[in-house]
Amino acid sequence: MKEFFKVADIQEVLEYTSDFSSVEPENVQLFETAGRVLAEDIVSEVDLPDFNRATMDGYAVCASSTFGATEANPAYLDVKGVIGMGESPCFSIGPGEAARISTGGMLPEGADSVVMIEYTQVIDDTTIEVAKSVAPGQHAVEVGEDIKKGEITLCRGQRLRPQETGLLAALGKVRVKVYKKPVIGIISTGDEIVPVDETPGIGRIRDVNTYTLSSLVIKAGGIPLTFGIVRDDFDALFEKCALALAQSDMVLISGGSSVGTRDFTIDVLSSLPGSGILVHGISISPGKPTILAKAHNKDQKKAFWGLPGHVVSAMVVFEVVVRPFIEYIGGVTLERKRHFLLSAFLSRNIVSAQGRIDYIRVRLIEKAGMLWAEPLLGKSGMINTMVKADGLIEIGINTEGLEKGEEVSVIPL
């Protein structure tokens, strides 16, 4: 080991996020905003709705005209006209008056509510009978009741779900400032790794991590940029890392899980411009031999991760620490937590070592209306257990194990 072995806990690793800058914003069309991260606060320039709107089919009225109306003792109102969709009514409504209106129609001046069509009877061309009273504001939305002019409706750093995109549409924001998707470089290392389209010779295996990590990057809102497989050779890895540093916002190097390869991954990362090893080992299992380094490219500090070669370990490290970094550099700043964990009961006892956080793959099973987490034990080089798994549970650093029936939080996979 050439440097001090900086084993960190997860919290310490996550604190390094602020060492890195977020990607630049860009303007996109409203149609392209799905899942993107907002790079500006959105202040409404209008009231929504900007007219009093019916939310039911029926008659626009002054609520007071209906007070006390029942089937036995209906109110009789004069019909002043019909309000067409998208029309501004050319008359107003006074006490004892009504106007036929459809859902979404504009209430005439003087009307404050809508009597549902179901509670009315047409008596003649100009008279209806109303069998139920309405309260002021009922079956109508007032000007600004949804969104008020000048209100901050969406905040920078917020990820845009369908409803947020809908709100932007309602406000007429046809172009929206969002953060660029962070480009995440992916490098596989190891003399034993062959490309997927080759038949591995004896003692060799296909490159799995490039594919799992690419898919994870997409899920996390980034763009994977793959750099292929690098042999266990300092110069080859240095050259690839220098290229990835120039072309990516962050880099994931997987493999090099043997001590020898780890050593020269550290050497390479220490040789990059403006480099520094921030973390060398994380107190988690699987995933302990993880490296976090920084490097500079044109005044930009970029994170380099040395991930374990075992596919399960690399995926766990991604879920636990890499994903938050991608979100951070991708501009996500919203305090409001959108990822809530599932809760389940443990189906059997599991033991765990103290001094590290253990991540256990679990399958979720619904039994008798309860959700059970069934641990899938298996070596971290085996992808099959990840395919069977629905999530991960965490066994705390000071816990020796968990008992059957205990409630656990599940990180969905």
Next chain:
Amino acid sequence: MKEFFKVADIQEVLEYTSDFSSVEPENVQLFETAGRVLAEDIVSEVDLPDFNRATMDGYAVCASSTFGATEANPAYLDVKGVIGMGESPCFSIGPGEAARISTGGMLPEGADSVVMIEYTQVIDDTTIEVAKSVAPGQHAVEVGEDIKKGEITLCRGQRLRPQETGLLAALGKVRVKVYKKPVIGIISTGDEIVPVDETPGIGRIRDVNTYTLSSLVIKAGGIPLTFGIVRDDFDALFEKCALALAQSDMVLISGGSSVGTRDFTIDVLSSLPGSGILVHGISISPGKPTILAKAHNKDQKKAFWGLPGHVVSAMVVFEVVVRPFIEYIGGVTLERKRHFLLSAFLSRNIVSAQGRIDYIRVRLIEKAGMLWAEPLLGKSGMINTMVKADGLIEIGINTEGLEKGEEVSVIPL
């Protein structure tokens, strides 16, 4: 109403999925499989791994050579050589022998386990001291231990997560048969609706549903194909529907929430080739005035939905019934449920009408280690409540309400 008003419950609506056929399969590159639905069973043609593999750095040994070894009473083994990464060892290991090996390296013949480097001491060039016993198979993966040759590893109808893509990589599947993404046509109707880039005149509003529905379609794994806004006019809507029928796998018509518009949406849907109204009204709130119809295009039966115009109603109907249809026609057949619901405690009493399922928007709040669901009441035309919401809770058809502190399942939004 021109036809019998077929109000259905959710279960009845979902049973119509099997009336429709799934989209065609296509072959894609492994890199393009993220989130796609597998259209073939994957049978492994190889054992994984196909050689006995070390999972730790150390020495390959016969486990029996270490039995009883402790720090006080170590075992001494003869070192026969070093196994390089990706190499097939040219020697075998017998009792009392060992070979230096790295994680991922190939165990020599005769070796059945690996002693971790931490528990060994180099005595001289050809001798090590072992301070801990290992069990057969420890720190190694056997041939076929992850995946056995001939095993069905992935099934048709399964959505591909990062780990499934990783497994396909491990098996060398460079091209994969997946279902095409279903193309979902989206039409907005209503005389009061204007395109987002226009300033709505008085009494008019911008087209929100095209955008929320497009984003929802993307989230559900489909491709939105938008057809813009259609005025309240039979011929215009018929023409758009005929076009959408030819170009899409399923069509969503939103708006027409007023009785008059609903009527001619029904008329148009009844006039399409091979048409039939399957559902006219669902016993849910919001979302009751939903229409499900079928139409034929070149022997293909396609679903047409008439969704309510209110943005909240349209989104709820999408989550509850449209999404399962998109998944079904998109080829998802896997029985194994991947969408588990969050569990939370209700923060206050809510009342509900019997005879329908109520969907209530909730915000989730973590308080004292528990997750609370706080109902967000608001009219279904107001998008702001959806922006504030983290999920929906369901109040059953025979329930008059729920009490504060009751445990509820939350559909995440």
